[in-house]
Amino acid sequence: MAKSISQGSVFGYLLLNLLAAQLVVFGQLTPGFYYTTCPEVEDIVFVGMQQAVQKEARMAASILRLFFHDCFVQGCDASILLDDTAMFQSEKTAAPNNNSVRGFDVIDSIKAQVEFACPGIVSCADILAIASRDGVVLSQGPRWDVLLGRRDSRTASLSLANTNIPAPNSTLSALISKFSAQGLSILDLVTLSGAHTIGQSRCVSFRQRLYNKANSGQQDPTIAPLYAQQLQSICPPSGGDNNLFPLDIFTPTLFNNQYYTNLEINEGLLNSDEVLYTTTGSSTLSMAQNFASSQADFFASFTASMVKMGNIGTLTGSNGEIRKTCRAINS
C-alpha cells in the first residue's frame, strides 16, 4: 500500500516533468532552428561523435559532462569551451573542471566540419547540446529532439564554475539547492544524476568516503564493504589522485538504469550519488527506486530533464555570437 502511494506520486512527478519539457517548446529554442540554414548539422555532429565513441567509449560520457558544466555556468552558452584570454580566466581550471573535464578536441573537430559545411551559422553551444544527445544514443540510451538556437557567450566565469557546480562530497541539501538555483527540481537532480551510468571518476573525487567521510576519520557506512575494498585498491589514502574508477561498475559504457540499482546495493561511487538513496526521509529515495525498477521511466524522465537543463540561461536572438572556433570569441 505504502509502496503504491509513493510510486503513484513518482508517476505524478514524471508527468509534471514531461509537461515542463513540453512547455520549453514554446520558448525561444526550437528543433528546426537550422532546417534551412544548415540542414546537415545533426548528421555531421552524429558522425563526429560516432567516430569519437568508436575510438574511446568514454567520450560519450565526457561530452555529456561538458554540457552539464557548461549549462550550470552562465547558462548553456559554450563558456566552458573558451581558453584563457587577457579579458577573463577560462573555466577549465576551476576546481570541478581542472584535470577532469575533457573532450575539447572532439568538439573542435566537429565544429571545424560544421564550419566547412555552413560557415558562421551553428553555435558551439548547440553543437555541444547535439553531441551530448548523440553520445547518449551511441551508448544505447534514449534519443530526444534537441532544441536549438543557442548562441555563444563572449565571456566565461571561473568563479561561477567554482560556486555553481556541485562537489562530489556534497550533502543532499547542497545538491538540491545548487540544482534549484538553476531552476531544476529534485526530480531533475535524481534523473540527471543517472548520467553517472556512464563514465569514470578520479580517485580524488571519492577518496574522502573511503577514509575520512565528512572529516570523521571513518569510512562512509553507506559503501558496501567488498566494493569499498575494490575502491581502496585503486585509491590509496594518499597518492594516485588521478586513478580512474567507473561510475557504474557493472555496465560502465552502457547508458541504462543500472546506476539506480547500484545505489540500492550501496555501490554508488560518489557521495553525491549514494545520498540520493540513503538520506533519511527524502523524496529522492522513491524516485531512485522507481528508476531502478523501470528503465522506461528513467529514460522518459532523462530526456525531459536534459531538455530542461539545455534551456538554462540561453543566449538567443541577437545576444552573444556564433563563434568561428569554440576556444575563442570572435575578434
Ligand code: HEM
Ligand atoms: C548531482 C551533482 C553532480 C555531481 C556532484 C557530479 C560530480 C561528478 C564527479 C566528481 C565526476 C568525476 C570527475 C573526476 O573525478 O574527474 C563526475 C563525472 C561525470 N559526471 Fe557528474 N556530477 C553531478 C551531476 C551530473 C550531471 C547532471 C551530469 C549530466 C547530465 C553528469 C555527468 C557526468 C558524467 C557523464 C561523468 C563521467 C565523465 C567522464 O568519464 O569523462 N554529472 N561527476
Ligand SMILES: *[C@@H]1O[C@H](CO)[C@@H](O)[C@H](O)[C@H]1NC(C)=O
Ligand atoms: C590545475 O591542475 C594543475 C596540474 O595538476 C595544477 O598545477 C594547477 O595548480 C591546478 N590549477 C588550479 C587553479 O587548481
Ligand SMILES: *[C@@H]1O[C@H](CO)[C@@H](O)[C@H](O)[C@H]1NC(C)=O
Ligand atoms: C568536502 O571536501 C572539502 C575539501 O575537499 C572539505 O573542505 C569539506 O569539508 C568537505 N565537505 C563535506 C560535507 O564533507
